Amino acid sequence: MTYRSKSIYKLSLVAVICFIKASSSSCPVLECWFVQEKAGRGGGLAAATSQEKSLLHIRTDAYSHSAESQQAPSDINPDRVYFITDPAATLCHRSLNPPRGSVNKPHCEINPFLPQPSTLKWVAPLTDSALSPIYLQADWFSTSIQGLNKQLAISTITRAPTAAQEPNVILSVTSKTVSVQSRLGEPVLLDCGFWAYPPSPLSGSGFAVEWRYQFRGDGRLVLAYDGKTDRLADTQEEGATLDFEGLHRKGNASLILQEAKVRHSGMYICTVYLPYLVAQVAVELEVVEPPSLSIYPSALPLAVHGQTLTVQCEASGFAPLSLELSWEFKGTDGKSRPLGSGSVTGHRQAWDGTYSQSTRLELDTTKLDLGRGGEVTCVAVHLGGTRRASVTLNVIGFSTPSIEDSMAMVGVALVLYGLIKFVSWTFTSSGSDEAGPQEKVMLHFKILQSS
């Protein structure tokens, strides 16, 4: 075996082992930041927080101890090592389980959580009876985790009998589409789902779902649903809905937008409430529409060398705003070269929120080495794709001939001169006699023969 094939063999063996590992023990041990408000500083608006490293061992039932070594690294306080039971295995997603030694790790934060009733109109019915159950007297945590694939976000509420470090997942809210792109006018699905631990006294007595929109500090309610009374409490966005059957049957709380509009771009927060509990995930939507290009004039007039022509290119109907406009020229030699960006105008916004912008190019046929002409192309580079539009340029009176061309022209001129001289001489010499056309031809023939 050569060295090369040996190392390939080793590599594939490593890959196979990794694969087996990843698929056999898929519930991860998560490194997580334990963040809490610092004690003794209470009351301040900007409460100081403390941050400690912690370790979350995930398992699907309390009796299966994870196969991983259970010794905590020395830099982690043993009080911050938790064994979390997640019967739904939501936290066992492969995107939370990086290959061993990988520097890329899921982002994870865990905080102490205080269960409390909500006063929101669509949540309050969940805690109608003013008594809070003894069940709430425990250690509660809220955890938020982002997967390695940048598309998974999970938020959980866990409960541990006081002082035990073995919390159970009571509520989890998940999105598998943390970042969504959509073309204008298409239907959009922003994924969100929840799971509630069935034996918990807090599950089975109703839930509420709320979607909020946030963009640059501007927030609004999109939709709020009271699952206990099966009532849509509030919809402030036309065309926004939920799959109510899927919501009750499978906890599918995905937001459906019938038709993507530019103003829909932004952050959406899916919040799920159980009595006393709340968890949320954020999903970002970007509506991306590439520009349509048009060139004016659509056919360029024939340009005389030395003349300056103006071409304009308009990009319209695009979103988001960022666009790069430029010009290119492709000569008869087939080579393309840039002509710069021209004079780009400011942008305008249309009624549907899309933008337009144009650029004007002065085509100086003497300055720009355009030769006999070619193709002038307007190029628009946009997040939604690159678009091009072209127009043909023809230049006449092309005045920079090559030396060979000039020599040839002199040659042609000389030949022409000789021919004219010759013809005029023939005519003057034969013009006097009265011979018919036939004889004239014969005469020419004779002269040609003799020369």
Ligand SMILES: *[C@@H]1O[C@H](CO)[C@@H](O)[C@H](O)[C@H]1NC(C)=O
């Ligand atoms: C949730 O519901 C939407 C709309 O009906 C559907 O397209 C989507 O596939 C569902 N998601 C899951 C995980 O079932």
